[in-house]
Amino acid sequence: MVSWCGYGIGVAMADIDKRRRSFMSRIAALLGGLAIFEAGWISATFLGPRRSRVSLEEGLGFQVAGPVERFEPGSVTAFRDGHFYLVRLDDGGFLALHRKCTHLGCTVPWIADEQRFTCPCHASAFDIRGDVLSAPAARALELFAVRIDNGIVKVDTNKLLRRASFESHQVTRV
Numbered sequence: 001m002v003s004w005c006g007y008g009i010g011v012a013m014a015d016i017d018k019r020r021r022s023f024m025s026r027i028a029a030l031l032g033g034l035a036i037f038e039a040g041w042i043s044a045t046f047l048g049p050r051r052s053r054v055s056l057e058e059g060l061g062f063q064v065a066g067p068v069e070r071f072e073p074g075s076v077t078a079f080r081d082g083h084f085y086l087v088r089l090d091d092g093g094f095l096a097l098h099r100k101c102t103h104l105g106c107t108v109p110w111i112a113d114e115q116r117f118t119c120p121c122h123a124s125a126f127d128i129r130g131d132v133l134s135a136p137a138a139r140a141l142e143l144f145a146v147r148i149d150n151g152i153v154k155v156d157t158n159k160l161l162r163r164a165s166f167e168s169h170q171v172t173r174v
């Protein structure tokens, strides 16, 4: 009687052990599959053609400002979502100026009556081209690239262009 009971327990233990090993081998296979998938994903992401990733980022970064004729020469239009002012100079050229002061980063409002940007934090001032009129800021307002496609003004908000001062080649012309 006792030996039959012992035999039964032995069989049950062997069965449990067999199921445990089967479960563990399935988990190992699953983890192995995940590791292979992850390695493939990393390779495709970081070792794939770089050019296509760059063009996708550029595509996402361009913000449509509107048709050229919407912006009067000598005007400044705020685009709060894009954090820039679209400036149309008297000669018809465009600049997209970053709203942040180059001193310590406060937002600079355009003061139309004075035809200048004046920083509320420490009183730096910038002209309509973003050039410094008064310190403590030492550099001109930074720029976003402007592109004109079929009469539509677009601003690349993906990348800020740092500059010391205004230069004519920074202007995008129609």
Ligand code: FES
Pocket: 101, 102, 103, 104, 105, 106, 119, 120, 121, 122, 123, 124, 135, 136, 137
């Ligand atoms: S942050 Fe603009 S002058 Fe200091």
